[in-house]
Amino acid sequence: MTSSMMFRTLLFCAVAGVGCALGCRWMEHKYPQFRDSSLGLLKAMREEKLKFMGQLLDEIVALFEEDQTSAPWQETVMDDFLNIISQQADGLRACVSSQNLKRKSKKLSMYFKRLSTLLEQTSHSTQAWEWIRTEVKVHLQRADLLVPAKTN
Template sequence: MISRIFIACLFLGMYSTGSSLSCKWIVKHPGNTKSQFSLYNKIALDFLDMMAEDKLAFTVQILKELLALFEEDHSSASWEENTVENFLNIVDKQTEELRSCIGSHSNTTQKGQQLSFRREKYFKRLLNKILKKNGYSAEAWEKIRNITQAHLRQCEFLISLRTAH
């Protein structure tokens, strides 16, 4: 049993040592500044950048849904109206500025439309099951505030992924 394990380890060690040295895919060729892997990796990263537009469109949709949610009756919340208005202005500004970064083709695919429908349904559930069900109470609005914080952090993460290279 131990000899079989030893032979397997020996074979694996010899294979991995030789394979990385002889792999022409990762070695730079004379006259080229990059290996084949690096060239293809750059192309893959370029495609990922194109896909980031969808992240922007997704973020814009989240921000729009958050704006609509906070336009509901929040009079029972203990927030100052000025603070709420400032929050809404900032989120609206983010929405408009990000929208200007999006190409015209974003979210026009069937998958994008399905995601948009699910997102709208999710925010409707927040409205109905948290706010309306609880009579727009201060506690309900505090739950919405916490959920909103989480969503804004997720939006920040998505945007940082787009710009992080």
């Protein structure tokens, strides 16, 4: 082995050793900070999903509390549906910090306002209520995808 090759090998080992030492110090001091920050953000992402779902359920309840005289379903079925949706919303609120509940999605509120306006414009007709029912069903199915069976 020539002295030039030996020098390069020693230089490489020295640089690699310094890099490992720096990496270890970073792991000891900085890694825990970044780990804690990323876990906190993941928790916040979960809370945002749960908050959105809670608002969705609240908007559904408000929509279905409108005049249902032309709705094609029995009143007792509607009462049971609203009771279950309300219980789900209450349960979701228990999983979200109270300060996070104050901010609501304006887009979601506006969407449900448009659905309410549609009902009003059609005099709460049977067809409009049936369309609303199918829309809400799709939204509940999509919302179910937001929360896995186990929400760690």
